[in-house]
Amino acid sequence: MLTAQMKSGTIFSLGTEYKKEMLLIIRKNEEFFCPACGERVSLKLGNQRIFHFAHRSGTVCRDFHESETLYHMKGKLQLYQWLERQGIPAALEFYDSIIKQRPDIVFQYGGNKYALEYQCSPISEDIFIKRTAAYYQQNYIPLWIMGSKHMKAKRKNIFSLSGFDYFFLRKTKDNHLILPSYCPEEQQFKILSSIQHYSIKNALAYVTHYPLQKTVIEEILAPKPTNHFSFAKWTMEMEKFIWNWSLHPNPELNRFLREIYMHNLNLYLLPPEIGLPGSQSLFIQTPPIIWQTYLYLDVLQDKSPNDLIDLRVVERHYNKRIMKTEIINRNMPQLPNVISFNAVKEYFLQLERLGILTNKSETVFQLQTKIFIPKSNREKEERRNEFCQKNKFILASI
Numbered sequence: 001m002l003t004a005q006m007k008s009g010t011i012f013s014l015g016t017e018y019k020k021e022m023l024l025i026i027r028k029n030e031e032f033f034c035p036a037c038g039e040r041v042s043l044k045l046g047n048q049r050i051f052h053f054a055h056r057s058g059t060v061c062r063d064f065h066e067s068e069t070l071y072h073m074k075g076k077l078q079l080y081q082w083l084e085r086q087g088i089p090a091a092l093e094f095y096d097s098i099i100k101q102r103p104d105i106v107f108q109y110g111g112n113k114y115a116l117e118y119q120c121s122p123i124s125e126d127i128f129i130k131r132t133a134a135y136y137q138q139n140y141i142p143l144w145i146m147g148s149k150h151m152k153a154k155r156k157n158i159f160s161l162s163g164f165d166y167f168f169l170r171k172t173k174d175n176h177l178i179l180p181s182y183c184p185e186e187q188q189f190k191i192l193s194s195i196q197h198y199s200i201k202n203a204l205a206y207v208t209h210y211p212l213q214k215t216v217i218e219e220i221l222a223p224k225p226t227n228h229f230s231f232a233k234w235t236m237e238m239e240k241f242i243w244n245w246s247l248h249p250n251p252e253l254n255r256f257l258r259e260i261y262m263h264n265l266n267l268y269l270l271p272p273e274i275g276l277p278g279s280q281s282l283f284i285q286t287p288p289i290i291w292q293t294y295l296y297l298d299v300l301q302d303k304s305p306n307d308l309i310d311l312r313v314v315e316r317h318y319n320k321r322i323m324k325t326e327i328i329n330r331n332m333p334q335l336p337n338v339i340s341f342n343a344v345k346e347y348f349l350q351l352e353r354l355g356i357l358t359n360k361s362e363t364v365f366q367l368q369t370k371i372f373i374p375k376s377n378r379e380k381e382e383r384r385n386e387f388c389q390k391n392k393f394i395l396a397s398i
């Protein structure tokens with residue numbers, strides 16, 4: 001911890017940079033107490049570690065865990081001092097007695113109150129959700145920043161993200177989804193954007209580096225959108241995923257395979273219109289290839305050109321799939337008001353741009369062309385090349 005209470009009751013914060021000699025004198029003449037449990041704490045002034053307070057051994061504290069790592073304390077301190085340098089009113093380890101929580105940093109910016117949590121160790125999903133809900137309840141905007149060392153890049157632009165990692169997803173002012181992280185060793189933010197998951201675990205994403213010294217808070221709250229999306233790379237990763245998936249089947253896949261075979265579809269011969277990425281696709285945890293196949297089976301397969309498709313009917317089918325857990329919504333505590341069906345609407349609008357549907361009204365689409373289902377690998381390749389060629393510009397702007 002970086003703050004402690006003095007005998008007078010005032011909080012002493014190591015957020016202010018003191019010289020070690022100065023702190024040695026203060027330590028001699030002052031006693032420090034934990035602001036949470038009231039126990040005596042010691043001011044540690046080692047040469048290797050960051051200056052901090054620590055409970056004496058044997059004390060069990062409800063708020064501060066001695067497992068707080070150097071990495072975490074360093075990051076917390078750097079982020080606090082970074083806000084201070086920008087003239088932003090901020091408090092380190094501020095205790096909100098109403099919600100009984102102590103976010104790493106509380107700060108005021110642009111008329112809003114933020115609770116910044118710099119999270120470097122795994123906590124339970126329940127705690128994350130409870131804390132986030134309490135912040136909203138007390139009119140804080142939660143700002144969870146992941147410790148960058150937890151961001152796992154499998155290879156260039158491919159990240160392995162767990163359900164918990166996605167808890168860090170935030171929406172920028174212009175509605176882009178980003179996943180912010182900070183590394184105290186490199187002293188820079190690493191922000192993932194254009195995140196497109198093609199499987200439960202893996203996503204195509206782009207990381208932008210923001211060195212702390214050259215970055216202002218606005219760039220972290222509302223980073224400029226980056227549009228590096230490559231449909232060719234997406235297709236390649238999807239093919240790899242389908243291949244790996246079929247080699248290592250699981251109950252979810254088996255259920256999916258049974259259903260598509262019953263409808264004369266083949267996992268390896270799905271058309272390019274099924275499994276499209278989308279800016280809201282992350283709202284659904286289930287990979288796009290699966291939920292879009294289900295949509296195809298439920299509302300597109302039996303339709304002939306000029307037939308109408310009512311979005312309310314689509315939504316009913318979609319909800320049924322959710323009830324049966326064939327489609328699963330993503331849990332995103334920082335985006336409590338998201339409606340996952342918007343990802344489906346977005347997909348329908350993509351199909352319109354691709355010439356499959358026309359939008360007749362707010363809730364009604366009309367089928368223009370049936371989605372062509374390839375019968376052989378050769379046919380699939382030909383179809384895919386033709387599709388990519390014809391829709392180059394549409395696919396680049398997804």
Ligand SMILES: [Zn+2]
Nearest residue numbers: 034036037061
């Ligand atoms: Zn304590």
